[in-house]
Amino acid sequence: MIRLSGVAKSFGGAAAVDGVDLEIGEGEIFCLLGPSGCGKTTLLRLIGGFEAPDAGTVELDGKDVTQVPPWARPVNTVFQSYALFPHLDVARNVRFGLETLDMTDAERDARVAEMLALVKLGDFAKRRPSQLSGGQRQRVAIARALARHPRVLLLDEPLSALDRKLREETRLELVELQARLGIAFVFVTHDQDEAMAISDRVGVMEKGKIIQIATPTDLYERPASKFVAEFVGRVNLIPRDEGGWFVLRPEKLSLFQGPHKGRVRECQYLGERRLVFLDTQFGTLTASAAGDAPIPANGAEIAFGWAENAGSVITR
Amino acid sequence: MSASWAARARTGFVAPVFLWLGLTVAAPLALVFAVSLGESTQGAPPFEWSLTLSNYALVFSDTLYIGAFANAARIAATSTAICLLIGYPMAYAIARAPENKRGFLLFLVILPFWTSFLIRVYAWMSLLRPTGLINSALQSVGLASEPLELIANEFAVHLGIVYAYLPFMVLPLYSTLERIEASLVEAAHDLGATPARAFWRVTFPLSLPGVAAGCLLVFIPATGEFVIPDLLGGPDTPMIGRVMWLEFFQNRDWPVACAIATLLAAALALPIVIADRLRAKAR
Numbered sequence: 001m002i003r004l005s006g007v008a009k010s011f012g013g014a015a016a017v018d019g020v021d022l023e024i025g026e027g028e029i030f031c032l033l034g035p036s037g038c039g040k041t042t043l044l045r046l047i048g049g050f051e052a053p054d055a056g057t058v059e060l061d062g063k064d065v066t067q068v069p070p071w072a073r074p075v076n077t078v079f080q081s082y083a084l085f086p087h088l089d090v091a092r093n094v095r096f097g098l099e100t101l102d103m104t105d106a107e108r109d110a111r112v113a114e115m116l117a118l119v120k121l122g123d124f125a126k127r128r129p130s131q132l133s134g135g136q137r138q139r140v141a142i143a144r145a146l147a148r149h150p151r152v153l154l155l156d157e158p159l160s161a162l163d164r165k166l167r168e169e170t171r172l173e174l175v176e177l178q179a180r181l182g183i184a185f186v187f188v189t190h191d192q193d194e195a196m197a198i199s200d201r202v203g204v205m206e207k208g209k210i211i212q213i214a215t216p217t218d219l220y221e222r223p224a225s226k227f228v229a230e231f232v233g234r235v236n237l238i239p240r241d242e243g244g245w246f247v248l249r250p251e252k253l254s255l256f257q258g259p260h261k262g263r264v265r266e267c268q269y270l271g272e273r274r275l276v277f278l279d280t281q282f283g284t285l286t287a288s289a290a291g292d293a294p295i296p297a298n299g300a301e302i303a304f305g306w307a308e309n310a311g312s313v314i315t316r
Numbered sequence: 317m318s319a320s321w322a323a324r325a326r327t328g329f330v331a332p333v334f335l336w337l338g339l340t341v342a343a344p345l346a347l348v349f350a351v352s353l354g355e356s357t358q359g360a361p362p363f364e365w366s367l368t369l370s371n372y373a374l375v376f377s378d379t380l381y382i383g384a385f386a387n388a389a390r391i392a393a394t395s396t397a398i399c400l401l402i403g404y405p406m407a408y409a410i411a412r413a414p415e416n417k418r419g420f421l422l423f424l425v426i427l428p429f430w431t432s433f434l435i436r437v438y439a440w441m442s443l444l445r446p447t448g449l450i451n452s453a454l455q456s457v458g459l460a461s462e463p464l465e466l467i468a469n470e471f472a473v474h475l476g477i478v479y480a481y482l483p484f485m486v487l488p489l490y491s492t493l494e495r496i497e498a499s500l501v502e503a504a505h506d507l508g509a510t511p512a513r514a515f516w517r518v519t520f521p522l523s524l525p526g527v528a529a530g531c532l533l534v535f536i537p538a539t540g541e542f543v544i545p546d547l548l549g550g551p552d553t554p555m556i557g558r559v560m561w562l563e564f565f566q567n568r569d570w571p572v573a574c575a576i577a578t579l580l581a582a583a584l585a586l587p588i589v590i591a592d593r594l595r596a597k598a599r
Contacts, residue, residue, distance in 0.1 A: 050502055070505040083503035087521050096517070097507030148508065 001026045001184050002047060002152060007056035009042055016042040018208030019056070024152075024186060029178055031187040033195040034205035035231070040188045041080075041156055043205070047186065048154050049073045061151060071100075076145035080156040082137045084129040090140050091116070091125035097148045115143040118177070135166050142177070152184045159194060171198050192232050196220070204228050222312045223247060229314060236285045244315035248306055250275065250288035255296065258305015264296045278304060345581065352574035363570045371575035381559065381576065385583070388556040391470065391545075392538035395477040396485075399534045400527065402478070403485035407526075408519075410486075411493035422490065425483050437476060437547050444472055444548070472548035473555070477538045484537075485530040492526030493519070528591045536584045556580060 002024040009017045017039045024030045032040040045051045046058060049070035057066045065073055076097070085093050094115050098108040116122045119139035129137055138158060145153055158174070159167045175198050178185050189195050195202050196216040203213045204227075212224035223229035226237060229247050236253065237245040255276060262278035262285065269291065276287040276296060287304065296302050352371055354363040375381045410421045428436060443449050446463035454460040466472060496519060504514035542557035549555065556576065564573035 048506060050505070070502070071508050071510055077503070077506045079499050079503055079506075081497070081499060083497065083499040085500060085503070085518060096504070096509075100508040100513070144507065 001028070001061065002186070003059040004043075004047070005057050005059075007043070007046055007053045007058065009039075009046060009051055009053050015039075015208045017046065017053075020208075020210055022203060022210060022213070024184055027178075027182045027184055029175070029185045029187065029198055029200045031189060031195040031199035031202045032205055032210075033189055033192060033202050033231070036190055038205040039208040040190075040205050044077075044154050044156055044186065044188045047152070048075055048077050074150055075152040075154055076148055076150040077154040077156065078138075078141045078145050078158045080158070080160065082129075082141040082161075084137055084140055084144070086129055089126050089128055090121060090132070093129070093140055094144045094147050097144060101148065111147055115147045118146070119143045134161055134163075135170065138162065138170065142174075146181070150183065152186060153178075155185060155187045157188055157190070159189070160191070167194070174198060196232070204231065220249070223314060225314055225316045234286055234288070236282075238282045238285075240313065244313055246311050247314055248285075248311040250286045252310035253285060253287040253304060253306050255287055255289060255304050256294070256302055258303050260304050261301055262304055264298055264300050264302060266298060267295060278302075280304070348574045348577050348581075351570055352572075352578045354571045354574075356569045356571050361570065362568045371571045372579070374572060375575050375579065380554070381556070384554045384556040384559040385579075387553045388539045388541075391473055391477070391553070391555060392535050392541070395474050395481070395538050396531050396535045398474065398478050399482050399485040400531060403482055403489055403530060404527075406482075407486045407489035407493055410490050411496075418494075422487075425486050425490075428483065433480065434543060436480070437543055440472070440476055440479065441467065441547055444475075467548055468550035470549070470553055472550075473545050473553075476544040476548045477534075477541060480544065481534040481538055484533040488529035488533060489523065489526040492523045492529075496522050525595060528594065532587055532591055535587065539584060540580055 002022070004020050004022040007017055007020045007022075008015065020043060022043075032043055034040045042051060046053055049065070049068060049072075053066065057064055059065065060074060085096065088096065091112050094112045095108055098111055101108075103111070112125075113122070116125055119142055121136060121139050121143065124132065124136060124140075129140065132140065138161070142153075142158075155174075159170055162170060171194065174185070187195070187199065196219070199216055201213060201215055202219050203210045204219065204224075205211070206227050212219065212228050214222070214224075219228065219232050223232060223235075226245065229235045229237065229245075234250050236248040236250065238248060240246055251273075260280060262280035265277040265279050265284065267277075268275040272291050274289050274291050274293065274295070276289060278285045278287060285304075350365070351363060353365075353367050353369070355366045355368060355370075356362060357364050406425070410418055410425075413421055441448075444466040445451070446465075446467075448466070450466060451460070451463040454464065455462075500518055500522070501514050504518045505511070509517060540557045541555065542561050545555040545558045546561070549558070557580075560573050560576045560580070563569050563576065
């Protein structure tokens with residue numbers, strides 16, 4: 001569906017995207033995950049056509065679109081700040097992209113109504129964007145982008161402007177929407193929870209490069225590097241004699257049993273989980289126990305350990 | 317407590333403004349209106365207080381005055397349109413220029429203000445007159461056999477007004493264009509709009525408040541303009557500002573001059589009110 005080959009882009013000599021190869025399949029939810037400044041937004045803009053690569057090619061549906069301007073690409077974008085047209089009402093925002101398509105006015109009106117129903121905003125057609133809440137604006141942005149029936153929907157941090165509760169609801173709705181439409185969604189986010197929760201595959205970016213592409217499970221269980229291990233979830237990195245680290249997730253560390261001894265530094269109660277911080281020969285390790293598990297006392301010396309297959313090994 | 321402090325501070329800051337406006341705008345306007353109801357006499361000052369509308373009747377019945385109003389409005393309108401056509405691309409280019417260059421470009425726009433307005437209009441006289449720089453250059457290279465009529469006509473008045481008021485068009489246009497988020501234009505491109513379509517459907521409608529402000533800032537002073545028609549214009553198309561000046565200083569008919577001034581102020585308040593209504597409606 002989307003194929004990037006050797007794509008590079010730099011701004012004023014600084015490489016934002018540095019030789020990226022990537023393939024995204026039909027109907028896939030793919031997430032570009034990374035800290036700010038890693039080049040993920042630039043990569044999305046390269047797919048959308050808002051930036052032209054210095055090197056490499058962008059293919060959509062088997063066609064080389066590297067030189068095709070954004071208005072002629074079969075992709076649409078949900079912008080980070082939504083970029084709704086403030087001088088047009090909701091219906092006209094959604095209709096904007098239909099005016100250049102070969103349709104009758106009646107077909108356009110029908111499509112607008114269909115899209116507004118899809119995002120449950122049928123009653124808000126005559127409102128201006130300034131009269132909507134953040135969540136409603138985001139829905140308008142999605143309806144507007146989907147109205148042209150794109151093959152791929154690009155979403156630039158689509159949830160970052162929403163508060164936490166709304167964000168989790170919207171995640172669910174986006175996944176349901178994608179399943180109904182069956183088109184590819186390409187997401188950009190710096191929020192690893194979000195990436196894990198909704199993606200089929202995640203590409204982790206650091207300094208303009210994609211350093212790992214994997215399913216959320218693989219990313220968590222078998223990170224490719226220290227950077228990925230630390231960026232995705234909590235982790236204990238235990239140095240190995242042969243070099244590299246053993247990657248041990250906190251819930252894989254068992255308390256009160258095992259060959260090692262550690263002193264309990266602190267316990268944090270988080271409801272469903274309890275985090276236990278242990279001072280050990282490997283440094284401070286974090287264990288995550290069920291919230292109703294026995295509580296070790298602060299300062300107590302307890303045994304701990306892990307199963308041999310509980311983690312993976314990384315070398316960089 | 318803090319609210320009352322804020323309110324008191326506000327009164328403290330705003331009161332001098334109102335005092336200033338009262339002394340320099342409201343009081344003189346009231347005086348001008350009062351004189352416009354007076355009667356012209358020989359003497360100093362050359363009028364007597366009265367309550368007659370005969371000066372207004374004269375202004376409305378004499379085609380000289382009506383014509384001068386119409387000329388002024390027409391010339392100001394075409395000059396405003398030309399300013400818009402030149403100023404919009406300028407403002408757009410500055411707003412889209414790299415951020416570190418915008419300051420310098422804006423500086424170039426306001427640079428003419430460093431020289432007195434009057435001197436700049438005189439400079440145009442010396443450029444445009446039959447023995448001026450442009451005509452002697454054209455003749456010396458053989459492009460014209462005799463001097464072109466570049467001055468003492470409407471062309472020169474338009475030129476002078478466009479030249480003098482262009483910055484007042486560019487600056488408000490720039491400030492609205494600069495605030496339009498680049499992502500809106502990108503969204504238009506994303507939705508299938510070519511650059512031309514994105515401009516007319518997104519950028520231009522969003523810049524209309526700047527267009528309105530720029531047009532008011534050019535049209536209003538251009539309508540009452542006196543210096544430019546006096547120095548660059550001809551006798552065929554008198555503008556109301558110049559007619560008013562003649563009434564006042566040459567005919568020494570202060571009441572008629574004041575009636576013209578009152579009517580001009582009232583007429584120019586109209587576009588401001590209309591623009592304000594449109595803005596309130598757009599919100």
